[in-house]
Amino acid sequence: MADDILSIGGEKIGSRLFIGTGKFSDERMIKDVISASGAQVITVALRRVDAGVRGDNVLEYIPQGSILMTNTSGARNADEAVRIARIARAAGCGNWIKIEVINDNRYLLPDNLETLKAVEVLVKEGFIVLPYMNPDLVIGRRLLEAGAAAVMPLGSPIGSNRGLRTEEIVKIMARELKGSVIVDAGLGAPSDAARCMEMGCAAVLVNTAIAVSPDPANMARAFSEAVIAGRRAYIAGLAPSIETAEASSPLTGFLGEE
Amino acid sequence: MKIKLNGKEQIITEGMTLSAFIRAKALVPDRIVVEHNARIVPSDEWENVYIKDNDILEILSFVGGG
Numbered sequence: 465m466a467d468d469i470l471s472i473g474g475e476k477i478g479s480r481l482f483i484g485t486g487k488f489s490d491e492r493m494i495k496d497v498i499s500a501s502g503a504q505v506i507t508v509a510l511r512r513v514d515a516g517v518r519g520d521n522v523l524e525y526i527p528q529g530s531i532l533m534t535n536t537s538g539a540r541n542a543d544e545a546v547r548i549a550r551i552a553r554a555a556g557c558g559n560w561i562k563i564e565v566i567n568d569n570r571y572l573l574p575d576n577l578e579t580l581k582a583v584e585v586l587v588k589e590g591f592i593v594l595p596y597m598n599p600d601l602v603i604g605r606r607l608l609e610a611g612a613a614a615v616m617p618l619g620s621p622i623g624s625n626r627g628l629r630t631e632e633i634v635k636i637m638a639r640e641l642k643g644s645v646i647v648d649a650g651l652g653a654p655s656d657a658a659r660c661m662e663m664g665c666a667a668v669l670v671n672t673a674i675a676v677s678p679d680p681a682n683m684a685r686a687f688s689e690a691v692i693a694g695r696r697a698y699i700a701g702l703a704p705s706i707e708t709a710e711a712s713s714p715l716t717g718f719l720g721e722e
Numbered sequence: 723m724k725i726k727l728n729g730k731e732q733i734i735t736e737g738m739t740l741s742a743f744i745r746a747k748a749l750v751p752d753r754i755v756v757e758h759n760a761r762i763v764p765s766d767e768w769e770n771v772y773i774k775d776n777d778i779l780e781i782l783s784f785v786g787g788g
Contacts (some may be wrong), residue, residue, distance in 0.1 A: 485788070487786065487787040510785070511785045513728070513754055513782060513783050521784060522785055534787075536788055551762055551780075554762035557784070672788065
């Protein structure tokens with residue numbers, strides 16, 4: 465495990481758990497959550513300011529040394545995503561960007577084609593680009609060929625906490641796009657995160673399940689432990705599963721034998 | 723004169739710099755990003771940039787997000 469270090473965009477990442485900062489009932493919790501989770505990659509969003517509203521700045525609660533990954537939430541097409549990415553970088557938040565292009569308001573499912581267009585532009589501009597996507601092996605390959613640092617298929621709709629409903633496709637992606645799959649969205653429990661890691665995903669991104677837990681810092685820690693356990697299991701190699709029993713203890717040579 | 727701030731039309735007095743405008747709106751300078759006619763303006767230039775009729779301003783800040 466010691467030499468099993470995630471590398472994205474040339475950076476060595478200390479934790480395979482990425483954390484989102486939305487939906488906390490009190491943003492001051494974010495500091496403890498990040499600390500409890502050990503996460504190094506932290507997502508934030510950009511929003512229009514309402515004049516006269518003195519909101520907190522979420523950046524205040526994110527420790528120095530974190531890698532900020534601004535998402536392009538609110539973007540409905542590639543052009544808008546590109547614009548948000550440029551603003552985030554100009555604002556001094558580094559060059560990591562999570563592409564999120566959504567034009568479906570009910571399920572918030574991403575538009576893979578517009579996402580690919582945005583990736584093509586932003587990679588050329590030197591961004592470390594991580595696209596949120598509908599699970600799809602072919603588009604995943606295209607995104608990586610276009611220079612995405614990793615791809616982020618969803619487990620289930622954003623904020624739904626329904627877990628890894630897309631398991632079959634994500635498993636295929638994890639197998640084929642080695643080391644480049646980060647499951648983002650929908651993971652509701654640490655066991656969901658562990659499952660992603662067991663099948664060879666590089667990392668997971670979790671927000672809602674932590675933010676809306678009654679004890680976010682403790683839940684962040686639980687996710688962190690699950691990610692470590694799942695990764696360790698993947699490296700160790702899962703034993704094959706079979707349909708019938710195979711005794712773990714010897715069934716012969718004891719009582720009742722002739 | 724008329725400008726567009728975050729997608730909405732507004733009437734403001736002429737001759738304002740970005741700095742003056744931000745002060746007038748009671749925005750916290752170190753928490754915002756200003757885009758003026760599609761150009762991101764660094765905060766050290768706000769004092770020297772004058773807002774003109776029909777300008778388009780976007781003022782943004784970082785918020786929690788997943």
